[in-house]
Amino acid sequence: MDDKLVLYIGEKNISSWSMRGYVALVEKGVPFEERTISLLEDRDRSRRRKVSPTGRVPVLHHGGLVIPDSLAIIEYLDETFTPPAHLPLWPADRRERAHARWLAAAMHSGFQNLREDMSFNLCFLEKRPAPGPSALAEAGEILALWEAALSRKPAGGPFLFGGFTAADVMYAPAVVRLTSFRAPAEGTPRAAAYMDSVLARPSVKRWMDAARALPPAAVE
Ligand SMILES: N[C@@H](CCC(=O)N[C@@H](CS)C(=O)NCC(=O)O)C(=O)O
Missing domain, CATH: 1.20.1050.10 (Glutathione S-transferase Yfyf (Class Pi); Chain A, domain 2)
Structure with missing residues (x-):
């Protein structure tokens, strides 16, 4: 199983949802590979559908798991990469x-x-x-x-x-x-x-x- 974190995103000046997945990953300080699928080119979503069950980005791939939603990615990262090594993404209180x-x-x-x-x-x-x-x-x-x-x-x-x-x-x-x-x-x-x-x-x-x-x- 490939444990590498791969984040598929759209163009950085178009895809605001992708920005959220990316910022969360950078905040966690874990190495990841980003792969851009051009939203301008992928009009029929065929490239996105190959990697994302909803045909949308961001989608995170990790160890066989596929998470195609920004908020679900944030939750997963927070449960997987925990303090003290990593920044907690929700308030402690x-x-x-x-x-x-x-x-x-x-x-x-x-x-x-x-x-x-x-x-x-x-x-x-x-x-x-x-x-x-x-x-x-x-x-x-x-x-x-x-x-x-x-x-x-x-x-x-x-x-x-x-x-x-x-x-x-x-x-x-x-x-x-x-x-x-x-x-x-x-x-x-x-x-x-x-x-x-x-x-x-x-x-x-x-x-x-x-x-x-x-x-x-x-x-x-
Ligand atoms: N609820 C999703 C929304 C993701 C989303 O709509 N992504 C856009 C790019 S910014 C997309 O891939 N849209 C394709 C479409 O709706 O056809 C999330 O939070 O990640």
Whole structure:
């Protein structure tokens, strides 16, 4: 059995879901191989279907196991690569963990208008189309969720629960969207500072530097 960790991803300037799997793996500090399947080329998903039962990326392969979903990848990594050797991805406190989990789930299953009008590839274009009111309302909702978490977070770090957790992993692409589209964050000062911290996180920066080096992709 091959125990190598292989993460299949889409283009780094298109695939926001792939970014989450990648950032989680980098945070765990485990060696992995990344293999890009071009979403621009794989229009009929035939290449993705060969490696992913849902035809979607990210998909993680590990020792015969195949996990084709960002949040499931995060959970698997957290159970497999445990402290003290590896960073825990959920808060230690049960109540904070429940909060982090629902925030992550809210991102995983919602904010559809934001995802469409502020789609990830658009963040890398010089000129971005103006998002509609529903997308802007969802951006405001996300900022308010962050502000609320940050206003009660423990000391010890600038992230939603102090240290960097799975909730931050799940929202990293939203940070890219909100900053690129300059969503108004004046009313949520903690959230504005939080976005700077997420963008400065080395795992996030590594993805974003590679994403910016790619030719901008107009269509997802
Ligand atoms: N729920 C999945 C969503 C993954 C997803 O939609 N990935 C996109 C690329 S960013 C994809 O492969 N889409 C193919 C399609 O929907 O046809 C996750 O959390 O990983």
